[in-house]
Every structure is written in structure tokens, then in C-alpha cells.
Amino acid sequence: MGTNEHPTDDAMAARLLRAAMDRTTEELPPLPDLAGPARAQGRRRRARLRAAIGGGVLAVAVLGVAGAAALPAGSGKAAGVDEVAAAPSASAPAQASTSPSGPPPPVHIEPSPGESSMAQLPPAERIRQESFQDQAVAVLQDLLPESVGTVQRTDLAVRQYQATKDGSTFTVIFSVRPTSGSGDGQRVCVEVKGQTCRTATLPGGILATAATNPEGDGAVTVSRVSFRYGTSDVLLYIGADSTTNTSAPVTKDQLLTLAKSPAFLGLVKTADSHPMEQKQTITHGG
Known part of the structure; x- marks a missing residue:
């Protein structure tokens, strides 16, 4: 072939490959000053990187020679880069589903004379509770309705919480x-003295009673739901605020719905398996 003839497609692809490899590897950092086998390993890694880059560039170069005329404006490798850049990084941390501030702080309640508080527990037990x-x-x-407001734990006892609204x-x-x-772990559903109540069956055939x-x-009125789970008696009680003359902002039906929730029953199961309260005692007589 004469020197004035146009280069073949293979020759053009080879030139594109060489130019692309030179541009890419120029940006690679120099090998550190290693000795012996370490230097050789570094060179092998760089050679593998050049080969990997070359293989990819060769495919692009051949494709460019064979079909550049058929590609519309704005398509090709640039579009592919945009798609990769828009994809989320696999190593990026997942966004936390909980508030970074964590749960609200506990409410301090001063114990009555002769009453103990969680501050008196052994450190490990206090942390667990x-x-x-x-x-x-x-x-x-x-799970509670928004009308209950913000729920907080207290530092008096593991069973005691507080809501404000x-x-x-x-x-x-x-x-x-x-x-x-x-007993059966629940109060009898008797509608006397203004009390209204109803019963429902929870998952697992557990009978629960809710009342207002x-x-x-x-x-003012208060609401509660109670039932027996495993070897424990369970009670969820929402009180009233007599100072503002405000009744418990939750109905017995809402409490029964809450008691059926897997999340709530999961808490109950944990506390039943690893008790944090003392066993009930019943005193007969005066």
C-alpha cells in the first residue's frame, strides 16, 4: 500500500487505542519506591490495569470506526458516563430511618418516700431496662394516635411513661x-359506674379486655387494655390530666387495635421472656 493511501479501519482502530491508552495511563500515579518483589507486584498491577483499560478502549474504538456515522448527536460514550454518574454509589451509607437525635430524654420523677427508682438499679440492669x-x-x-402527643420514658420505673400534648x-x-x-390477667368486663368495655381476640387466641x-x-376518663401473655399479665393504661380537665385521648377500640400489632406483641414477648418487673403479690385480709 502506498504512503499516500488512506489508512485501513484496523490501522485507525489501532491508533485510537494507542492514543486512548496513553491519555489514560498518563493520569495513573507513579509507582512508589518499592523494593524487590513489591516493585514487581506494583508493575504487574499497573500492567493489568493498562490491559483492562486497553480492552475497553479497543471495543469503543472499533465500535467508533465501524458505526460512528450511524450514531446520532449526543449519544455514545458520553451518555453512558452520564448514566453511571447518576447511579448511587454501592458504598454510600443507607440513610438512617430514625431521627439522628435518638429517642426523647427521660422525664425525671422524684420517688415518694420509701419508693425506689431506676437510679438504684445495678448499672447493667438499669441499662437493660x-x-x-x-x-x-x-x-x-x-401506634398510639397523634392525640396522645409525645411519648417519653421516665426514670422512676420501667413500667412508667409519660405523654404530653x-x-x-x-x-x-x-x-x-x-x-x-x-386470675386470668385481665379485669372483668363489667359496665358499671360509667365504665364501658369490650373484649377482642389477639393473635394467638389471646383474649384481651379494653375499657374506658x-x-x-x-x-375525666382513663383507658386501658389488659391480657395474659405467657406467664405475664400485660397492662397498657393511658391516664387523664385532671389539672387541665383532659380525659385520656385514646379510646378502648384504639387500644385493642394497638394490642394486635406485631410490634407491640414483640415488646410483650421480650418482657415476658426476660422479666424486668417483680412478680405480683396478692395480700389477703386487712
């Missing part, structure tokens, strides 16, 4: 206590 409380706060906050404060009791062996009844002088 506080961890359970934090889990309970998250579940209750998610629009200036009102509601006592929340979530108790999973080893049963004394008597007047408290104090009858100006």
Missing part, C-alpha cells in the same frame, strides 16, 4: 409483670 423503654417509646409513639400531661403505664398465678372508665370525681 432503659434500652427496653426506648424500644417501647418508639413503638408506642408509632397541648399543655396536658398523661400518665402512660406499660406493664409486663410475671403473674401471681391467680371515669376517674376521680368523674369529670
Whole structure:
């Protein structure tokens, strides 16, 4: 072939390959000053990298020679780079589903004379109970209606929580206590003295009773749901705020729905398997 003839497609592809490899490998960092086998290993890695880059560039070069005329404007390798850049990095950390601030701080309640608090627990047991409380706060906050407000744990007892909404404060009791062996773990559903109640069957055939009844002088009402789970008696109680004359902002039907939730029953199962409250005691007589 004469020197004035046009280069073949193979020759053009080879030139594109050589130019692309030179541009790419020029950007590679120089080999560190290694000795012996380490230097040889570094050279082998660089050679493998050049070969990998070359293989990819060769495919692009051949494709460019064979079909450049058929590609519309704006297509080709540039578009492919844009797609890769837009894809999320596999190593990027997943966005946390919980608030970075964590659960709300506990409410301090000063114990009454002769009453103990969680501060008196052994450190390991206190940590265990506080961890359970934090889990309970998250579940209750998610399952209770918005009318209950912000749920917080207290530092008085593992069973005691508090909810606040629009200036009102509601006592929340979530108790999973080893049963004394008597009774059925729930109060009898009797509609007397203003109390209204209903029963429902929870998953696993557990019978639960929920009630709303007047408290104090009858100006406000409280709500609760109770049932027996395993070897424990379970109670979820939402109190009223007598200072603002505000009844418990949750109905017995809402509590029954909550009690059927797998998340709530999961908490109950944990507390039943690893008790944090003392076994109930019943005193007969005066």
C-alpha cells in the first residue's frame, strides 16, 4: 500500500487505542519506591490495569470506526458516563430511618418516700431496662394516635411513661409483670359506674379486655387494655390530666387495635421472656 493511501479501519482502530491508552495511563500515579518483589507486584498491577483499560478502549474504538456515522448527536460514550454518574454509589451509607437525635430524654420523677427508682438499679440492669423503654417509646409513639402527643420514658420505673400534648400531661403505664398465678390477667368486663368495655381476640387466641372508665370525681376518663401473655399479665393504661380537665385521648377500640400489632406483641414477648418487673403479690385480709 502506498504512503499516500488512506489508512485501513484496523490501522485507525489501532491508533485510537494507542492514543486512548496513553491519555489514560498518563493520569495513573507513579509507582512508589518499592523494593524487590513489591516493585514487581506494583508493575504487574499497573500492567493489568493498562490491559483492562486497553480492552475497553479497543471495543469503543472499533465500535467508533465501524458505526460512528450511524450514531446520532449526543449519544455514545458520553451518555453512558452520564448514566453511571447518576447511579448511587454501592458504598454510600443507607440513610438512617430514625431521627439522628435518638429517642426523647427521660422525664425525671422524684420517688415518694420509701419508693425506689431506676437510679438504684445495678448499672447493667438499669441499662437493660432503659434500652427496653426506648424500644417501647418508639413503638408506642408509632401506634398510639397523634392525640396522645409525645411519648417519653421516665426514670422512676420501667413500667412508667409519660405523654404530653397541648399543655396536658398523661400518665402512660406499660406493664409486663410475671403473674401471681391467680386470675386470668385481665379485669372483668363489667359496665358499671360509667365504665364501658369490650373484649377482642389477639393473635394467638389471646383474649384481651379494653375499657374506658371515669376517674376521680368523674369529670375525666382513663383507658386501658389488659391480657395474659405467657406467664405475664400485660397492662397498657393511658391516664387523664385532671389539672387541665383532659380525659385520656385514646379510646378502648384504639387500644385493642394497638394490642394486635406485631410490634407491640414483640415488646410483650421480650418482657415476658426476660422479666424486668417483680412478680405480683396478692395480700389477703386487712
